[in-house]
Amino acid sequence: MTEFRSRAAALLDGAARHVGALGVAALAALVAWVVLSRYALGQTPRWSEELPRLILVWITFIGIISGFLRNSHFRAGILEMLLPDGAPRRVLLALAWLASAAFLLILVVTGWKITLFTWHHQTTAMSLPGGLFYLCLPIGAGLSVLALLLRGGRS
Template sequence: MKKAFLMFERGATFAALLGACAMLVIAASLGMFQIVTRFVLEQPAEWTEVLIRFSLIWMVFLAIPSAFRQGAMVSVDVLYRWSPPRVRRVLDYVVAVAALALIGVIVWWGWDYAQRGGVQSMAGLESVSMFWAYVAMPVGGVFSAIGIVGNLLDPQRLELETAQ
C-alpha cells in the first residue's frame, strides 16, 4: 500500500512539476510576444498581460507540491538536528498535520472562491471565466496534500543530510 501510494505520489508530483514548467514557458513566451507587439510593432496585445499573470499563478501552485515533497516548505531544521530519531518522527507528523490543515483551508476556500469568481470574466479575454484562474488554489492544494503525505511516508531531507 505504501509503495503504491509513493508511486502514485511520484507521478502526481512529476505531473504537477511538468505543468509548472509549462506555465513558466507560456509566461515567458507571452512576455516576449508582448514585448515584440508593444515595442516593435507598436500594437500592444492587452490579453497577454492577463494570461502571463494567470500562468504565473498556476506555475506557483503547481510547483509547491514538489517543494513539499522535498521537505523544503515547512522546515524546523534546528529542532530536527538536535532531536533524537524518535522525536524527529514526531516532528514529521506534527509538521505534516499542520501543513495538511493549512492546505485543507486553501483547498476549501480556494474552491469556494473559484466558484464565486466563475461569474466574472477575465479582463481582455471576456469569453474566459475567472474560474480557470482561481481554481489553481484547490488544484495545487490537492497536489500539495499528496506531496505532504508522500514526504511523511518517505522523508527526503537532502539539505540536512549533506550539512551534517
Template sequence: MNNRVRKIENVILMILGLAMTLIMFINALGRYILGDTFLWAEEVIRLLFAWAMFIGITDLFISGGHIGFDVIANKNAVTKKICAIVAYIVLMIIGWNLMVYGWGIISVIGKIPLPATKLPGAMFYIPGVLAGAAWIAIGIWGIVKTFHKKENDRQEGGQV
C-alpha cells in the same frame, strides 16, 4: 514520487515557463514595434504563473523540499517525528483554508469573465483549490508514513 510523474510534471512546468517567457517577449516586441500591447498577455501570464506556482509548491511538499526547522528537528528521533507531524498538520490546515476559501471565492466570482481573455474568473482560483486538496492528502499521507516509520523502528529494535 514516481519518476514518470516527475518527468511529466517537469515537462508541464517547462512548457508553462516557456509560454510565459514567449508571451512576455511577444508583448514587449509589440510594445516597441507596434506601439501597443496585447491586452490578453498579462492575464494569460498571471494564469500560467498561478498554475506553475501551485504545481511546483505541491511537488516540493511531496519530495520534502520545503523549508524545515533542522536545528530542532534533528536533535533526536523523537523531535524529528514531532516536527514532522506538526509540519504535516500545519500543511493540512493551510490546505483546508486554501481549498475552502478558494472555493468560496469561486462560488461568488467564478463565473465573472476576465476582462481580456473572457475566461471565467475561477481560472485564477482553481489551482489553489486543487493544491489545497493535494496538501491535505499529502499531510495525511505524511502523518501515516511518520507513524508507520515509528512502528517499523520498534519492530527493528529502534534502528532506523
C-alpha cells in the same frame, strides 16, 4: 503499499514538473512576445497582463505539489540544529506535517468557495471566467494534500 506510494508519488511529481515546465515555457514565450510587440511593433496585446498573470498563478500552485513531494519547501533547519534525532524531533515533524495538511485542506475548501463565487465574473481583457484565477487553489492544495499523504511522515 510502500512501492505503490512511491510510484504514485513519482507519477504525481513528474506530472507536476512537466506541467510546470510547460507553463514556464509558455510564460517566457508570452512575455517575450509582449515585449517584442510593445517595443518593436508599437502595439501591446490586450491580454498582455492578464494571460501571463494567470499562467504564473497556476504554475506556482502546481509547483507546490512537487515541493511537498520532495520536501523541498523552505525550512530554516533550526529543528535539526536544536534537537537530536529522536522522539521529540519526530513529534514536532509530525505536528508540522499535520499543520501543513490542515492548512492545505483549508485552502481546498476556501479556494473552492472563492472559485465558485468568482466563476461568473469575467476578466477584463479576455472575458475568461474570473474563477480560473482561483481554481488553482483547490486543485494545487488538493494535490498537495495527496502529495503529503504519499510522502507520509518522512521529512
